[in-house]
Amino acid sequence: MALADAILACLTEHPMTGYELAKTFESSIGFFWKTDHQQIYRELSRLRDRGHIQGREVVQSGKPNKLVYTLTAEGRAAFRHWAARPSTPPSIKDDLLVRLYALDSVDIAPLRADLMARLEHHRDRYERFERILKKRFPQGTASPADMGKLLSLRLGLRHERMVTEWCEEAITALSDLTSAAAATSRSADQRERRGSGD
Amino acid sequence: MALADAILACLTEHPMTGYELAKTFESSIGFFWKTDHQQIYRELSRLRDRGHIQGREVVQSGKPNKLVYTLTAEGRAAFRHWAARPSTPPSIKDDLLVRLYALDSVDIAPLRADLMARLEHHRDRYERFERILKKRFPQGTASPADMGKLLSLRLGLRHERMVTEWCEEAITALSDLTSAAAATSRSADQRERRGSGD
DNA sequence: AGACTTTTTCCGGTTACGGTAAAGAACGGG
């Protein structure tokens, strides 16, 4: 139900085509909401059927014609209405946590590799967000119209930093665990060597 | 595809019935993975069909009989195999961010109320996690078997603290915004009063 | 008797996720 509203949210800015929306969902709003163009187009037809948006064909030369979608009054009202409802806090739902939950039934080598890849991923995103922040909000402040985007960006930054730190913690914890295991197996070896009297 | 693996992860601990699993998904693993009992039972039959788990009926007196599910060797291997694949970083996908993204097309009063509810929600969860941490890991350390659960908990803690801080930031930003708007409308009033020469 | 817990199951609808594919036009480079 929320994808439709995410699209409406995009269209409150200015009318857009499905293609542009797909681009938007790859960058700005897509930082916290992933979809592909197929889902967008499907959702757009549904929204049009509901009368929340209106398509207007724009003839182009040099490019295929495009369908620019505009919010209707109903669509605007529907979005406003949706936005006035309390949000439901999302759950984290990260595969990694499932792996960790059953850590002793899992191979640690690929898990550590995964954690390191994730560390890099979140670090990259953090830096990317920082660059965007510096570029779009050099003063660290925003006009009322852009305040919400600043706040979203700030959550993104906080989130990526938080996960990055956690990844580092997890990686060292995992290393400690394996080195401890190696130490015990070494001492077990010694015991065994002594015991067998080699 | 991941719900099945989350269930397998639970069953690596010890055999369980669907009912127990549903309980587990309301507490420990459910802190970062939400489902209801219907989905669990459906997934359980699928897993049984695949041969990943095995059901054994236990006759009870005083209660309906129950079906205890145990991991099979194939199930264990399948989970191990799944866990060795790289995880996909989840997206945040929070309704609140969509609302903020289109802040100027939204009523701020319910949005602020929502933010305050969320603040309380995340604060509660933070405290809850802290209590669990103190209870289950009083030393802040864990045995190798429980290390993964400690790490998951730590992520949960970090996450809730991070969102809590962000909520506070967002609420003050929203307040600043409305008070600024009130100030400009006040001065506009004054200008108008002067202009109309009341 | 009524309410609640335990335990499993079925149903149906909507949404999301993921991949595969086509189509037509024009622009760019080689």
Place this chain on the structure above:
DNA sequence: CCCGTTCTTTACCGTAACCGGAAAAAGTCT
């Protein structure tokens, strides 16, 4: 001129997830 890429929309498919409602059948507690 062919080839690849960008632009733009649309279609289909299967599976997974989400949501909510419902009902069994047994027992316990009030």
